[in-house]
Amino acid sequence: MLADIFINPFIEMFAYPDFLMQVLWEGLVSGILYALIALGFVLIFRSSRIFNFAQGIMVVFAALTLVGLHAFGIPAWISVILTLGVMFGLAVTIERVVLRPLVGQPDIILFMATIGITLFLIGFGETIFGGENKVMITSELGIPTGDTVLEPFGGLLILQHLDITVVVVATLLVGGLIAFLNYTSMGRAIRALGDDHQAALSVGISLQTIWVLVWFIAGIIALVTGIAWGARAGVSFALEVIAYKALPVLMLGGLESITGAIVGGLMIGMLEKLFEIYWGQPLLGGNTETWFAFVLALVVLLFRPQGLFGEKIIERV
Amino acid sequence: MKDTEGYVTADGRQIGGTLMEMKNITLRFGGVVAIKDISFDVHEGEIRAIIGPNGAGKSSMLNVISGFYTPSEGEVWYQGAKRPQMKPYEVARMGVARTFQNIALFEGMTVLDNVMTGRLTHMNASVLSQAIWWGRAREEEIENREKVERVIDFLEIQHIRKTPVGRLPYGLKKRVELARALAAEPSLLLLDEPMAGMNVEEKEDMSRFILDVNDEFGTTICLIEHDMGVVMDLSDRVVVMDYGKKIGDGTPDEVRNDQAVIDAYLGVAHD
Ligand SMILES: Nc1ncnc2c1ncn2[C@@H]1O[C@H](COP(=O)(O)OP(=O)(O)O)[C@@H](O)[C@H]1O
Ligand SMILES: [Mg+2]
Numbered sequence: 001m002l003a004d005i006f007i008n009p010f011i012e013m014f015a016y017p018d019f020l021m022q023v024l025w026e027g028l029v030s031g032i033l034y035a036l037i038a039l040g041f042v043l044i045f046r047s048s049r050i051f052n053f054a055q056g057i058m059v060v061f062a063a064l065t066l067v068g069l070h071a072f073g074i075p076a077w078i079s080v081i082l083t084l085g086v087m088f089g090l091a092v093t094i095e096r097v098v099l100r101p102l103v104g105q106p107d108i109i110l111f112m113a114t115i116g117i118t119l120f121l122i123g124f125g126e127t128i129f130g131g132e133n134k135v136m137i138t139s140e141l142g143i144p145t146g147d148t149v150l151e152p153f154g155g156l157l158i159l160q161h162l163d164i165t166v167v168v169v170a171t172l173l174v175g176g177l178i179a180f181l182n183y184t185s186m187g188r189a190i191r192a193l194g195d196d197h198q199a200a201l202s203v204g205i206s207l208q209t210i211w212v213l214v215w216f217i218a219g220i221i222a223l224v225t226g227i228a229w230g231a232r233a234g235v236s237f238a239l240e241v242i243a244y245k246a247l248p249v250l251m252l253g254g255l256e257s258i259t260g261a262i263v264g265g266l267m268i269g270m271l272e273k274l275f276e277i278y279w280g281q282p283l284l285g286g287n288t289e290t291w292f293a294f295v296l297a298l299v300v301l302l303f304r305p306q307g308l309f310g311e312k313i314i315e316r317v
Numbered sequence: 318m319k320d321t322e323g324y325v326t327a328d329g330r331q332i333g334g335t336l337m338e339m340k341n342i343t344l345r346f347g348g349v350v351a352i353k354d355i356s357f358d359v360h361e362g363e364i365r366a367i368i369g370p371n372g373a374g375k376s377s378m379l380n381v382i383s384g385f386y387t388p389s390e391g392e393v394w395y396q397g398a399k400r401p402q403m404k405p406y407e408v409a410r411m412g413v414a415r416t417f418q419n420i421a422l423f424e425g426m427t428v429l430d431n432v433m434t435g436r437l438t439h440m441n442a443s444v445l446s447q448a449i450w451w452g453r454a455r456e457e458e459i460e461n462r463e464k465v466e467r468v469i470d471f472l473e474i475q476h477i478r479k480t481p482v483g484r485l486p487y488g489l490k491k492r493v494e495l496a497r498a499l500a501a502e503p504s505l506l507l508l509d510e511p512m513a514g515m516n517v518e519e520k521e522d523m524s525r526f527i528l529d530v531n532d533e534f535g536t537t538i539c540l541i542e543h544d545m546g547v548v549m550d551l552s553d554r555v556v557v558m559d560y561g562k563k564i565g566d567g568t569p570d571e572v573r574n575d576q577a578v579i580d581a582y583l584g585v586a587h588d
Contacts, residue, residue, distance in 0.1 A: 204409035
């Protein structure tokens with residue numbers, strides 16, 4: 001039993017390094033999507049102290065809108081652009097109708113308001129698009145569906161082209177976001193607002209503009225993850241769960257750390273896959289991916305209360 | 318008093334016409350009256366001080382000017398027009414920059430990035446072009462960067478350009494905050510106790526920088542101080558506040574010899 005936990009999995013990893021690479025690759029693919037979603041949470045939280053419960057339903061809504069528009073006979077890429085327009089409209093509406101009137105309310109009220117947004121989008125989405133499952137327009141978007149087989153260490157490594165595309169696009173998006181945040185004045189304004197509200201106001205930063213911007217970024221992220229996840233799992237309201245996979249990432253990386261979101265996302269993606277294959281399936285009958293990340297986050301927080309990247313918390317009494 | 322044509326200072330500098338006029342400002346917080354019916358003006362190019370013991374209402378006045386507080390009564394006139402009620406960011410975009418009594422910097426960002434945020438009011442390229450980072454946005458960024466480097470040189474903080482602000486000692490933080498405000502090329506610079514908490518040497522440095530800014534760029538400065546001594550050599554005209562009321566207004570010499578002012582300061586222990 002102890003050997004099954006502490007020795008055998010590692011022997012297996014060394015014995016079949018190609019399979020280990022396969023596991024890590026698949027973990028990386030999910031991990032980068034977790035990172036992306038976590039980034040959406042972090043940007044909104046930093047600039048408004050709001051924990052955006054609606055991130056998950058935004059993924060569903062974006063994917064449904066894309067598929068729905070295409071079903072009207074609109075070409076795939078035009079549908080993508082129109083969907084981005086819809087997500088921008090959503091950001092403007094949320095800022096105007098929900099956030100602005102609630103400015104100054106306790107954070108928990110704003111959190112509950114995002115639950116309200118979630119419920120609204122569920123109802124609204126079902127009314128417009130219907131509740132049945134749909135198929136993501138993967139090939140229409142020109143996303144390749146084949147695979148490439150590599151033979152590292154004389155073994156076998158299968159890379160789905162869809163997964164490669166996801167990794168490339170998500171990496172570009174994360175890289176683009178980081179460049180945007182670091183090297184443009186708008187990005188600097190987003191970071192500034194997250195750092196000190198008063199100071200941000202004094203240099204002419206408008207809360208409203210930044211809020212629309214970060215919710216729009218969250219919308220773009222929702223669309224990309226919606227396409228990537230929808231291409232494997234189909235487009236349904238169940239897509240929402242991808243957002244909840246980002247929660248342990250936030251527990252680990254912190255709600256305010258951009259680095260934390262990225263590193264935490266990749267870490268959790270790979271570790272949960274490793275655990276599932278080498279420990280979960282042989283010892284626990286599988287299905288550990290649904291909860292492993294939360295347990296991991298809990299354990300890390302037990303030893304590092306400040307999370308992976310937070311400054312050490314100094315209790316103020 | 319209402320000399321909109323400007324005046325000549327004791328040391329021979331020509332001061333311009335009225336830049337801002339506060340008319341009968343009253344500010345209440347529930348039952349507390351922080352400012353009681355105060356009027357004063359600020360002229361182009363002058364260094365105008367507001368002094369008074371702690372709790373006199375000076376910071377409140379600065380917050381009214383910068384739009385952080387909405388006055389209960391009274392009007393703010395700026396560049397010859399009555400200013401409607403504005404949000405702080407709107408006031409900032411009119412060219413009013415400020416520092417805070419308790420320093421409000423972006424602690425997690427570098428000195429350079431902090432000072433760069435001072436240029437936000439001058440950035441016009443749309444969000445979209447910034448997202449793509451082309452053309453105008455790129456040009457603007459370079460142009461702003463040059464201006465910021467000049468401010469950094471001017472305030473002698475080149476050596477900490479890349480340091481995260483959170484790691485700096487207090488005195489340097491104050492200087493970075495001044496740099497950020499200055500980077501906006503403000504038409505009015507508001508400084509809330511720029512020398513508070515500094516040692517003698519740092520105070521002298523800060524005084525010199527304030528004078529240099531005014532001299533070099535002709536920036537109009539309105540500064541607050543609770544310690545009477547520090548500002549007397551610095552300012553052209555002084556408003557004295559006590560318990561929310563204006564008890565004196567004039568040149569440093571006039572104010573120094575005013576009985577009401579002397580009484581207010583003798584009656585209060587201040588550090
Ligand atoms: N936001 C606020 N809410 C309630 N009272 C305030 C607020 N700001 C200032 N005050 C009160 O107004 C008075 C003047 O404070 P302040 O303007 O900070 O004085 P000073 O800067 O001259 O030391 C004090 O009594 C203070 O408690
Ligand atoms: Mg004060």
